[in-house]
Ligand code: SF4
């Protein structure tokens with residue numbers, strides 16, 4: 082396993098981290114084996130929270146941890162609300178440690194966090210008091226946050242100096258947080274990149290994306306993981322894994338990765354993104370279609386197929402759409418075309434989408 086510094090914490094984190102929110106809900110024995118095998122393979126970061134998997138995430142993780150926390154970076158997480166107090170947050174920290182069966186947590190993260198909630202945790206009697214007290218008592222060692230707020234807001238949050246790390250989505254198809262990741266590198270804040278395979282989207286074959294990795298990646302999922310790790314400011318790629326096979330594949334990918342020119346990959350992905358902009362930009366001005374066709378939705382799928390080569394994924398999504406929303410439901414009434422600011426030949430392009438993605 083490869084290890085990287087986790088910001089300024091002094092910790093070395095495994096390049097592959099385990100998101101425990103995908104452990105198999107109905108197979109605790111397998112879940113324990115996956116966690117155990119991950120530890121054996123050198124994975125040392127385990128991201129957990131109480132609510133995931135219908136409240137079973139930390140129970141399932143505990144089965145594999147077997148009380149181990151030393152040498153591991155086990156992370157708990159809890160959201161906040163206007164009602165959260167230092168006492169209620171402390172109860173949550175204690176409860177999560179109890180479920181996980183550990184006597185301390187290397188990390189505790191404020192979940193679903195955003196800049197407009199900063200005051201909620203920093204106010205007198207707020208969650209930060211609980212976190213600071215738990216840290217002083219040795220029950221937690223570091224504080225992070227996770228969420229989906231705007232990149233510029235997360236820049237402001239990491240610049241407060243309150244947080245040792247943050248967890249954000251980052252992958253080949255979503256690079257919105259790249260500037261904040263670079264800023265985190267300057268500040269020494271750890272970056273845990275979640276959704277490296279874009280919620281499974283990059284598990285589907287996309288030859289264009291595999292070709293971005295020097296020598297070509299074996300699979301698109303491998304390319305996706307390697308892209309994330311090629312960013313020197315990313316501490317680790319946090320992947321939700323629910324089988325031993327998936328774990329073994331990811332471990333092999335990380336161990337075999339020789340590094341890549343991240344700037345060069347970014348430049349190519351920028352070209353892909355620009356290509357996508359030449360088609361439908363999803364502005365929605367053409368809607369609503371009297372027949373119910375989801376025009377931007379269909380074009381979005383087709384863009385992924387054309388630009389990134391994600392044809393199988395797009396066809397699967399198309400098949401899962403309500404038939405009335407599919408491109409094939411267009412009656413060619415012509416109401417949409419005059420409304421498109423990009424003057425797209427919507428009717429012809431929908432016919433193209435239906436031919437390319439419709440496989441029934
Ligand atoms: S041309 Fe097709 S997509 Fe456009 S409004 Fe008419 S039915 Fe809807």
Ligand code: SF4
Pocket residue numbers: 360361362363364365366367368376377380420421422423424425427
């Ligand atoms: S108006 Fe044109 S660019 Fe905008 S969503 Fe409709 S087809 Fe796409």
